[in-house]
Amino acid sequence: MVNDENERVAAAHAGWLALARDGDRHAFARLVRAHQSRVRLQLRRLTRGDAALADDLAQETFVQAWLHLNEFRGDARLATWLHRIALTRFLQHVRRPQLPQEWCEPDADDEPGHDPRAVEGLSRDVERALQALSEIQRLAVVHCFHLDLSHAEAAQVLGLPLGTLKSHLDRAKTRLRELLGAWQPESAT
Amino acid sequence: MNDDDSFEAFLRASAPKPLADDGFVARTMKAVDAANATLPARRRAAAPSPLAIARAIAAEQRRHELQARSWRWAIAGVAVGYLMMLVTVVTSPSGLRLETMSPSQFTPLAVVTAIGAFWVAWRTLRNG
Numbered sequence: 138m139v140n141d142e143n144e145r146v147a148a149a150h151a152g153w154l155a156l157a158r159d160g161d162r163h164a165f166a167r168l169v170r171a172h173q174s175r176v177r178l179q180l181r182r183l184t185r186g187d188a189a190l191a192d193d194l195a196q197e198t199f200v201q202a203w204l205h206l207n208e209f210r211g212d213a214r215l216a217t218w219l220h221r222i223a224l225t226r227f228l229q230h231v232r233r234p235q236l237p238q239e240w241c242e243p244d245a246d247d248e249p250g251h252d253p254r255a256v257e258g259l260s261r262d263v264e265r266a267l268q269a270l271s272e273i274q275r276l277a278v279v280h281c282f283h284l285d286l287s288h289a290e291a292a293q294v295l296g297l298p299l300g301t302l303k304s305h306l307d308r309a310k311t312r313l314r315e316l317l318g319a320w321q322p323e324s325a326t
Numbered sequence: 327m328n329d330d331d332s333f334e335a336f337l338r339a340s341a342p343k344p345l346a347d348d349g350f351v352a353r354t355m356k357a358v359d360a361a362n363a364t365l366p367a368r369r370r371a372a373a374p375s376p377l378a379i380a381r382a383i384a385a386e387q388r389r390h391e392l393q394a395r396s397w398r399w400a401i402a403g404v405a406v407g408y409l410m411m412l413v414t415v416v417t418s419p420s421g422l423r424l425e426t427m428s429p430s431q432f433t434p435l436a437v438v439t440a441i442g443a444f445w446v447a448w449r450t451l452r453n454g
Contacts, residue, residue, distance in 0.1 A: 162358065165355075169354050169355070170351045173345070177350070195354075196350075196353060200354070200357050260343075262340075282334060282340075283341040313337070
């Protein structure tokens, strides 16, 4: 049933994409509506919570996508392509050719000094735990688990070799397990 | 489901809630329209000037006249040649005599004709 729904959505998106490629702006608007949340969430993560800047960059991302829609070959999912454009726009904004090297270092100042159980809500606890990771580990987690990309897709978006991404992800999960020990997996369901 | 899968499901469950549109799509489509408006218009062939049109017509007229003159000379040549043949036959002391020729006697004429045909074809193709 879920697969049928996914296939139906994928077929609708493919139809909108074909129409948008022919210049149908209404079809493109539907694609924007379908992808806006994840692209904006990705950019909010990259801009460290600056919602206004993230929305500006998301807007530019979709404008770029519209202007270069005919260059989308369809090798990857449209979402992956959009996330890649979003990351590129962000890097252009911070004037970096690639993810900054210092992002691979843990943020020692952001070590959470609280008991996760003391804070309300799973998301907020995970959010706090994420702050203890290096930026690249945080991005790996966000792209794989929050933006629902496969490892290969996340590696493509972040411009990392697949093995490097998996390595960051493994280290991130180990660290998160330590920090979120209070949360049992069962408690999330 | 092993422990790793459970932990990954746990992380997925912690994903932030989807963001509401809040006018984002409308603002984005406005930006898309603005970007479209700033795109350079597709290059169109410039309309030829009246002087260029007059020159092209005059050139075409000259080509046509040259071709017509060539045809007139060709037809006149054939007619004169035919007349000369008739005069030669009529004034011949032995009068008119018909002989059949063997096919091999046509070979030089066929070769010359073929060379001429190839030469005309080559010139025609070269000149477009």
